[in-house]
Amino acid sequence: MKFNIIYPGAFSTLEVSLDESEAIKAESGAMITMSETVDVDSKMERGLLGGLTRKLLTGETLFFQTLTASRGKGDVLMASAYPGEIAILELDGSEEYILQKDGFLAAEESIEISTKAQNLTKGLFSGEGFFVMRISGKGKIAISTYGGIHKISLAPGETKIIDNSHMVAWSANSNYNIEKASKGWVSSFTSGEGLVCRFQGPGEVYIQTRNSPGFGSWVRQFIPTR
Amino acid sequence: MSLEQYYKGLYYLGREKFSGRFTVSAHGLIEFDDGKGNSENISLAKSTLDLIGDPETTLQISWNNEAEVKCSLLCHDPAVFDTLLACHLLPEMQNQLHILQNKQQRQANREKHRVPLYMTYIMVFFISTYFMYSYSVPVVAELIPYEWEKKIGSFAFENYQTGKAVIDNSQVNSAMDMIVQRIDEFDGSDISYELIVIDADMVNAFAFPGGYIVVTSGLINSAEQAEEVAAVLSHEITHVLERHGMRKLVRQAGLGILIGIVFGDVSALSQLMELSSQLDNLSFDRSQEEHADDGGIKIMQAAGISPQHLASFFKKIKQLDSASGDIPEIFRTHPLTEDRIKRVAAAEEPRQVVAFELDWEKVKQGVK
Numbered sequence: 186m187k188f189n190i191i192y193p194g195a196f197s198t199l200e201v202s203l204d205e206s207e208a209i210k211a212e213s214g215a216m217i218t219m220s221e222t223v224d225v226d227s228k229m230e231r232g233l234l235g236g237l238t239r240k241l242l243t244g245e246t247l248f249f250q251t252l253t254a255s256r257g258k259g260d261v262l263m264a265s266a267y268p269g270e271i272a273i274l275e276l277d278g279s280e281e282y283i284l285q286k287d288g289f290l291a292a293e294e295s296i297e298i299s300t301k302a303q304n305l306t307k308g309l310f311s312g313e314g315f316f317v318m319r320i321s322g323k324g325k326i327a328i329s330t331y332g333g334i335h336k337i338s339l340a341p342g343e344t345k346i347i348d349n350s351h352m353v354a355w356s357a358n359s360n361y362n363i364e365k366a367s368k369g370w371v372s373s374f375t376s377g378e379g380l381v382c383r384f385q386g387p388g389e390v391y392i393q394t395r396n397s398p399g400f401g402s403w404v405r406q407f408i409p410t411r
Numbered sequence: 412m413s414l415e416q417y418y419k420g421l422y423y424l425g426r427e428k429f430s431g432r433f434t435v436s437a438h439g440l441i442e443f444d445d446g447k448g449n450s451e452n453i454s455l456a457k458s459t460l461d462l463i464g465d466p467e468t469t470l471q472i473s474w475n476n477e478a479e480v481k482c483s484l485l486c487h488d489p490a491v492f493d494t495l496l497a498c499h500l501l502p503e504m505q506n507q508l509h510i511l512q513n514k515q516q517r518q519a520n521r522e523k524h525r526v527p528l529y530m531t532y533i534m535v536f537f538i539s540t541y542f543m544y545s546y547s548v549p550v551v552a553e554l555i556p557y558e559w560e561k562k563i564g565s566f567a568f569e570n571y572q573t574g575k576a577v578i579d580n581s582q583v584n585s586a587m588d589m590i591v592q593r594i595d596e597f598d599g600s601d602i603s604y605e606l607i608v609i610d611a612d613m614v615n616a617f618a619f620p621g622g623y624i625v626v627t628s629g630l631i632n633s634a635e636q637a638e639e640v641a642a643v644l645s646h647e648i649t650h651v652l653e654r655h656g657m658r659k660l661v662r663q664a665g666l667g668i669l670i671g672i673v674f675g676d677v678s679a680l681s682q683l684m685e686l687s688s689q690l691d692n693l694s695f696d697r698s699q700e701e702h703a704d705d706g707g708i709k710i711m712q713a714a715g716i717s718p719q720h721l722a723s724f725f726k727k728i729k730q731l732d733s734a735s736g737d738i739p740e741i742f743r744t745h746p747l748t749e750d751r752i753k754r755v756a757a758a759e760e761p762r763q764v765v766a767f768e769l770d771w772e773k774v775k776q777g778v779k
Binding site for chain 2: 300303386
């Protein structure tokens with residue numbers, strides 16, 4: 186199985202080459218085009234309860250689509266609904282990742298996806314909500330971001346401050362705390378940053394260079410009111 | 412001697428990451444190998460141990476190498492604790508390992524239950540909000556000042572009258588005044604009532620909050636004597652006294668207005684007024700009807716009117732209704748059951764019955 190990113194940049198698209206009988210799972214509705222040897226099927230990852238939990242809690246879709254090259258080799262093109270880059274993570278089983286709810290695009294069958302609940306502070310202020318996805322297992326996974334994707338590698342004990350709503354995926358080993366952007370509460374909010382996330386290494390954090398809520402409120406000023 | 416047990420591990424040399432496996436020797440020496448020729452020997456005695464990650468279940472063994480670069484080895488296999496504890500280590504380190512092992516188990520357990528726990532919280536939140544809401548309605552309705560109630564009632568009353576023919580006949584008016592005065596005298600409250608008779612064939616009577624009463628000509632026509640009308644009005648007035656109408660209104664109003672009332676926000680009043688146009692077709696629930704029956708009976712007993720008049724009126728309406736198949740207007744909003752008729756019929760008679768000195772047939776003529 187090969188993952189390849191075509192049209193890198195704002196309209197990144199994922200191309201997956203499947204050998205016969207290989208399969209991938211993808212966000213429902215992500216497929217753009219596929220070979221006639223590929224069958225598309227929907228599957229509730231982790232059963233009905235798992236599917237419902239994911240749907241209700243993370244806002245992800247109830248079904249994932251499974252694309253199987255059942256009648257020989259085939260290719261699939263996939264993209265997410267919003268403009269932005271795609272990154273491919275390779276998991277070897279030694280590390281788990283946490284993924285924000287819109288971040289999943291596609292993954293090998295051997296990758297496991299479950300729902301993870303964040304604690305109260307993180308749920309309220311991280312900009313990622315109470316429920317995120319936990320990715321484990323061995324294999325490749327493609328994540329999609331809004332805007333460009335930027336990878337930050339942290340050495341043991343190293344910290345980095347990231348604005349909330351910018352995190353896409355992070356290593357489960359690198360924990361983070363919510364804190365105010367500057368020392369005082371007033372300047373935290375007048376600076377326009379408010380609350381931020383302080384990540385502590387070791388681990389990798391993938392961030393998006395734009396955030397959709399920010400874009401949404403920027404666009405709103407141009408929408409004529411009736 | 413090596414224990415020959417391999418563990419998956421992540422070795423960080425600064426920001427560089429190597430994935431591989433490691434073994435632990437009996438003296439606490441860790442040998443890490445990534446299978447690509449990179450290996451590292453780590454002395455447990457020179458390292459610090461802690462738990463990291465979200466949840467905090469990954470064991471981090473960290474140290475500084477010769478070049479003072481921060482290094483660490485991560486392992487999230489819980490079994491690694493037992494292997495490390497089997498080594499010959501200083502008692503302090505043994506102790507710390509025990510503490511970390513317990514903490515790791517606790518964290519792992521908590522993580523496992525977190526999603527179901529949150530689901531339960533969410534469900535409990537919705538269910539308790541629902542119950543809080545339904546229990547807070549009577550309490551909030553009590554908080555509404557009487558002046559508000561009067562304003563809402565008169566507003567709804569005036570609105571109701573528009574486009575309806577009000578009967579203005581001296582015979583009818585004086586008869587109704589007499590009935591209302593008698594009830595007013597014995598209702599045990601300071602509320603004064605205002606009553607109109609509207610020209611409509613349907614049998615109906617209802618009261619808006621604040622004591623504004625509407626009676627239809629249909630009701631007067633179907634009553635055999637003034638006592639029957641008095642009985643129905645005793646029932647209706649009890650709805651006013653018990654503020655059932657306000658409760659319905661508050662229930663309809665929603666949480667925002669509810670909060671407004673609690674904090675005395677005047678805009679809540681105008682919002683309630685807007686809603687009050689629905690008052691004449693909101694129905695009461697069973698317990699409210701029973702309360703109104705009981706209260707009506709008490710008023711009748713005090714005022715020297717036999718409760719049997721209410722029972723007989725109920726029965727008559729019920730018969731009418733089974734004959735025509737139509738539910739009379741009054742019982743659309745006041746569902747009538749056999750139980751209710753029985754309860755009213757079983758009520759005690761007043762000590763002294765005082766009849767209304769009225770020529771009821773003449774009054775009936777007045778509404779025709």
